[in-house]
Structures are given as structure tokens and as C-alpha cells.
Amino acid sequence: MTRFTLAALVAAPAVLGGGLLPTTSTFAAVAQTPVKATTTKAPVSTTVPAKTPTATPTKSPALTPAKANSITAHQETAADYAQFLQAKYNIQLPAQVKRGDFLRALAAIVKSPTASTEAAQTPTFTDLKSGDAAYDAAVTLSQQGILSDKTIHANDALTVYAAVFVAVKAAGFKELAYTYPQSKVDAALAKAGIAANRVQGQAAQELAAAIDTGLVPEQLYPVLRKSGTIDRNTANILLGQTLTSLGKYKNEIGRTSDSDIYEKLYSAYRTADLIEAPELRTIVDEALRSNLVTGYNLKDSRYNSNFIDSLTLTYGHDDIKHAVQLIGLLRSEGIDADVQFQPKTSAFIYLKEWGTPKETPDYKVTQIENGNYIAYAKEYDIQFEFNNTKDKQRFNNIISTYAKKNSDTQTPLIYNSWWQPLYYSPTELSGYPVISNTKITLGNYYAQSFSLKDKAQAIRDGFRKLAPDATISGYDFWVDQPFFNYLNGESE
Structure with missing residues (x-):
């Protein structure tokens, strides 16, 4: 991936008792002796440009409890x-x-x-x-x-x-x-x-x-x-x-505690291709050409996790090794969670002055009228459903300590950590600011672009002019502070 893909995510600006049971299976079967209750225990597109170095954060003692790695x-x-x-x-x-x-x-x-x-x-x-x-x-x-x-x-x-x-x-x-x-x-x-x-x-x-x-x-x-x-x-x-x-429960590749979760991640990533969706892409590419947005993501709703919103976070990146280390990090911190891998293609304007882009199977470009390019890059989102809201809240501190870059020479961090990591919640979460998402949907595919709340309505109106027959929707959600800062033009 190139260092320019952050723009692709954002919209703007940058047994049995006695008798026999019935021989036919009737719901109105004869009532039998009551049984005691069984008791069970409940148990977006972002490679980030380099920024001015800042102080390396210290690890929080709260992140390393005595039994943190016990899952x-x-x-x-x-x-x-x-x-x-x-x-x-x-x-x-x-x-x-x-x-x-x-x-x-x-x-x-x-x-x-x-x-x-x-x-x-x-x-x-x-x-x-x-x-x-x-x-x-x-x-x-x-x-x-x-x-x-x-x-x-x-x-x-x-x-x-x-x-x-x-x-x-x-x-x-x-x-x-x-x-x-x-x-x-x-x-x-x-x-x-x-x-x-x-x-x-x-x-x-x-x-x-x-x-x-x-x-x-x-x-x-x-x-x-x-x-x-x-x-x-x-x-x-x-x-x-x-x-x-019926296939109506959680749609996931596994859990962080699964012995084969890393192989599942690699398999999901290897079999994911750039999302084409040509009809939809034509519409949102026009939004790029007209500067309505600076970038967007393409996703497939068939990968939706069906997780419980109040327990869910979505984390975006482009490097599969980072995802594997992130799962390992969560395991080391004693966090078990459901995991769903969602392929994602990010599109953004690649300026001609950056030089001639080099295409790969996971990175394609199309030159446009002014000499710039629209670049399409393979990325992914991982959705986590945590066992409880406490673990969901802990995620922020874990990322800030081990997966948030603050200087070019900062170590130790997990592989390919970003200046502005991106993770967000569909429900309110303490310490997370609110931003907006605008979605345009055709069939199974949808394009989305994130923005500050005060920019969202103009983007939705613009999409409706470009595609009056398409389904345009929007909603607010809660995002990590570094990404919110980026939307506001700040370095972290």
C-alpha cells in the first residue's frame, strides 16, 4: 500500500418418564413432568502519512493485569x-x-x-x-x-x-x-x-x-x-x-481464542479481491472527480457480521500481518472476542505530481481528465464482538499503547502501526467523538465515506444528485480520537 490511502476513507476535506412419546411429531405434545432449569454461565481505509514526532507514550499498568493472558x-x-x-x-x-x-x-x-x-x-x-x-x-x-x-x-x-x-x-x-x-x-x-x-x-x-x-x-x-x-x-x-x-446468527470467521484464528485470517485475506461493483463505482468515482469527497470505501453487505451493536467495534487496516498481531495482542491482554473479516476496497485521488503509480493485483489506478488518477486499493475491516462492554472499552487503551504510532522511531509497537489508527463503534462509547458516515447502496454492494458531522448533509445531497434512484443513507457513529483529530486537520 502507498502512504496516500487515508484520503480514501474520508469525505472532506482532506430421559424420559414412564409412558411412550407420540409417534408423530406434534407441537401440542402431552405435557410432562417439569424439569429443573439448566444452569449455564454467560460467560476504513487508512495508511497514514508521516507526522511530526511526538513523545512516546508510557504503558499503562492497567493494561497488564496479573492474569491478562489467561483466556x-x-x-x-x-x-x-x-x-x-x-x-x-x-x-x-x-x-x-x-x-x-x-x-x-x-x-x-x-x-x-x-x-x-x-x-x-x-x-x-x-x-x-x-x-x-x-x-x-x-x-x-x-x-x-x-x-x-x-x-x-x-x-x-x-x-x-x-x-x-x-x-x-x-x-x-x-x-x-x-x-x-x-x-x-x-x-x-x-x-x-x-x-x-x-x-x-x-x-x-x-x-x-x-x-x-x-x-x-x-x-x-x-x-x-x-x-x-x-x-x-x-x-x-x-x-x-x-x-x-439458518445462517442467521453471528457471521464470523472465529474467535480470538481459536487455535486456528490466524490461518482463518490469512485465508480470508488471500481470497479477497478488489471489489469491482462497476455501476456503483461509476457513481462514486464521479463524486471524486467533482471533489464532493476525497475518497470512499467499497464493501459487500454479505460480509456483515450481525454482531450485537453495543459490544462491537470495527477496525480498519490494509496489512494482514498487522491483523494477525492485533489478534495476538488481544489474546495477550486476556481479551476474547468474535472476529469477522470484511474485504474492503478504498478509492482515492492519486495526484499526478506524486509520480506514475505502480499497479499490482491489489492496487489499480485509472487516469482521469486532469491527469490525476483514481486509485483502488485492497484493504479490510475486522469487526470484533467483545464478551462485555468492559473489554470493548479497554480496546482503546490497548491500541494507544501498542498500536498507535507517535514518532518515526517509536518502539515497541505491533507491525505497521499507524499514526491515526481507525476503529469505531455503532453505539456511544466514552472518550470517542462522533462523526458521520454517508452510504450509497446498490444491491449487495455499498460505498461509504466518513466526514465530520457538519459536512455530512452536503455529501448526501451530492450523492442524491448523482444517483437519484440509488439508496442513500447516513448515520452518526463513535470513532477513536486520533482519527477524529485527522478529520480536523490535526496530526494525531
């Missing part, structure tokens, strides 16, 4: 899923989960805004009518072949097996389940410690498939064996596993 590998818990369901779907199950509660949660998960059910016949229920709390959810699930019952008993307690029977269909495993011969059913049930004669027919097939696919993870096997009324933790795990099976 326990994270496993998603009921609390994790509950937090996600509340943040993304406004779902919060009550302590005593009723059938209607579970149906409404499943319907919110599986319902696709683009799916058309106009041709589907509206089902009728013996105990639900339009306007009842669970009616719309029951209709949605029935029309998609997930719920076959006509009697819902929405206000009754929900049994573990009834929940599994409907969840395995909602998770997309119904057809797979019905391919199971008896031998595979017996093997799967045995794996969970359930006698082969305890469940029969399609119900047994669906339960077996739920076990084999991981929809019912090993931690829930004791709950299956005991059976009875479902508890909130078990329900949240089933909902979380359903989200995962």
Missing part, C-alpha cells in the same frame, strides 16, 4: 443466545415458557421479509383466532410447513419434546429427518442416552436428526433424558441453534 475458550451459552435474541429480534422469553411464547420466537426467526405467502392458504385453528397473541406466529409457521397442529394450546406450558419437534422443522432439517432408517434413529437416540423404544415414527426421526445435526447439543442430552416442561435456558439454546442452522 478460556468460549462456548455459546443460553445467556449468549438470549442476549442476541433480545438485541436482534426483541425476544425475551419469560421464566415459564408457554407454547405461544416459543411459537412467536420461532416465527420471528424464520420469517423472511422477502418471502411471499400470498398464495398460501390461511390456516384455521380450533383455539386461535385473528388478534390472539400467537395467531400470526402460528399462521406463519403453518404456511411454511413447520407447524401442522390445528390445536395450539398457546397458553399451556411447553414440553421439551414439543419444542424439539417444531424446532427441527424451523431449523430446516425436516426432509433430512424423514430419510432416517430405524438404524440411524436408534444410533442417534443411543448417543443421547435415550432408549430406542421411547420415541416412535416421525417423532423419533425428528428427534434423531435434531441430535445428529447439533440442533440439540450435547449439553442438552440430560434434559432430553429427563423430559418434562422446558425451562427458559433450554428454550433459548434451541432458538439459538435454530438461528445458527
Whole structure:
């Protein structure tokens, strides 16, 4: 990468009890002996120009706690899923989960805004009518072949097996389940410690498939064996596993604690190319030509992390070795977090007086009318979802100490640290100033340009003139102080 790419980011200016279970998998299965609750513990484009040297910062003792490098590998818990369901779907199950509660949660998960059910016949229920709390959810699930019952008993307690029977269909495993011969059913049930004669027919097939696919993870096997009324933790795990099976949970390459996280990073970077998006690029290149912005990023929404905003930070850079060392730095500081890699192409004006640019597979230029060039450079964003807001807040001090350049001779820092590192939060964060982002979206691709808040409206108006049919949006967000200083023309 060249030293000029900072401009590309900114807009301006620079078991079971006694009896047998049903042989058909009905959501309205007979209520069984209640089970105790399962207890689980919740556990932009920027290579920066050189600046005037300043004093090297001292390390903060708070960054090196006695057990800073102690990380326990994270496993998603009921609390994790509950937090996600509340943040993304406004779902919060009550302590005593009723059938209607579970149906409404499943319907919110599986319902696709683009799916058309106009041709589907509206089902009728013996105990639900339009306007009842669970009616719309029951209709949605029935029309998609997930719920076959006509009697819902929405206000009754929900049994573990009834929940599994409907969840395995909602998770997309119904057809797979019905391919199971008896031998595979017996093997799967045995794996969970359930006698082969305890469940029969399609119900047994669906339960077996739920076990084999991981929809019912090993931690829930004791709950299956005991059976009875479902508890909130078990329900949240089933909902979380359903989200995962549908590809609607977190979109990530791994966690900082994963033993193979570095290989995952390198693999993601190697397979990322410059983003073309020619129709969109034509529009935003015109914004460059007209000096509406000095640079922009191209990104692909299919790499969106779907992380929880209040726990998320986005960090931008262009060097993959820096990313690997950053992950190692976080691990050494005892921070475990989800990690998503997002390819990014940065575009900016390359002035002719800088000399003839040298192209590479990751760096292309197009000369424009005045002799200058538009340069396109391969970069990336990494999104982190931290385990808690305390770790998210600590990130700033860690970067300031180990990954923020303050002089040409400053050491020790991680590889290729920048004068103005870029990281930002979609939610308010103490010590982070507010700036604006303007986005223009066509299909899966979007271009974005960062600016000070007082510049944002003019940029959005300019984009609307250039592309009246495109989707133009904008929002404020919280950015690290050095990058904010850069937007204000300061050196740090």
C-alpha cells in the first residue's frame, strides 16, 4: 500500500418418564413432568502519512493485569443466545415458557421479509383466532410447513419434546429427518442416552436428526433424558441453534481464542479481491472527480457480521500481518472476542505530481481528465464482538499503547502501526467523538465515506444528485480520537 490511502476513507476535506412419546411429531405434545432449569454461565481505509514526532507514550499498568493472558475458550451459552435474541429480534422469553411464547420466537426467526405467502392458504385453528397473541406466529409457521397442529394450546406450558419437534422443522432439517432408517434413529437416540423404544415414527426421526445435526447439543442430552416442561435456558439454546442452522446468527470467521484464528485470517485475506461493483463505482468515482469527497470505501453487505451493536467495534487496516498481531495482542491482554473479516476496497485521488503509480493485483489506478488518477486499493475491516462492554472499552487503551504510532522511531509497537489508527463503534462509547458516515447502496454492494458531522448533509445531497434512484443513507457513529483529530486537520 502507498502512504496516500487515508484520503480514501474520508469525505472532506482532506430421559424420559414412564409412558411412550407420540409417534408423530406434534407441537401440542402431552405435557410432562417439569424439569429443573439448566444452569449455564454467560460467560476504513487508512495508511497514514508521516507526522511530526511526538513523545512516546508510557504503558499503562492497567493494561497488564496479573492474569491478562489467561483466556478460556468460549462456548455459546443460553445467556449468549438470549442476549442476541433480545438485541436482534426483541425476544425475551419469560421464566415459564408457554407454547405461544416459543411459537412467536420461532416465527420471528424464520420469517423472511422477502418471502411471499400470498398464495398460501390461511390456516384455521380450533383455539386461535385473528388478534390472539400467537395467531400470526402460528399462521406463519403453518404456511411454511413447520407447524401442522390445528390445536395450539398457546397458553399451556411447553414440553421439551414439543419444542424439539417444531424446532427441527424451523431449523430446516425436516426432509433430512424423514430419510432416517430405524438404524440411524436408534444410533442417534443411543448417543443421547435415550432408549430406542421411547420415541416412535416421525417423532423419533425428528428427534434423531435434531441430535445428529447439533440442533440439540450435547449439553442438552440430560434434559432430553429427563423430559418434562422446558425451562427458559433450554428454550433459548434451541432458538439459538435454530438461528445458527439458518445462517442467521453471528457471521464470523472465529474467535480470538481459536487455535486456528490466524490461518482463518490469512485465508480470508488471500481470497479477497478488489471489489469491482462497476455501476456503483461509476457513481462514486464521479463524486471524486467533482471533489464532493476525497475518497470512499467499497464493501459487500454479505460480509456483515450481525454482531450485537453495543459490544462491537470495527477496525480498519490494509496489512494482514498487522491483523494477525492485533489478534495476538488481544489474546495477550486476556481479551476474547468474535472476529469477522470484511474485504474492503478504498478509492482515492492519486495526484499526478506524486509520480506514475505502480499497479499490482491489489492496487489499480485509472487516469482521469486532469491527469490525476483514481486509485483502488485492497484493504479490510475486522469487526470484533467483545464478551462485555468492559473489554470493548479497554480496546482503546490497548491500541494507544501498542498500536498507535507517535514518532518515526517509536518502539515497541505491533507491525505497521499507524499514526491515526481507525476503529469505531455503532453505539456511544466514552472518550470517542462522533462523526458521520454517508452510504450509497446498490444491491449487495455499498460505498461509504466518513466526514465530520457538519459536512455530512452536503455529501448526501451530492450523492442524491448523482444517483437519484440509488439508496442513500447516513448515520452518526463513535470513532477513536486520533482519527477524529485527522478529520480536523490535526496530526494525531
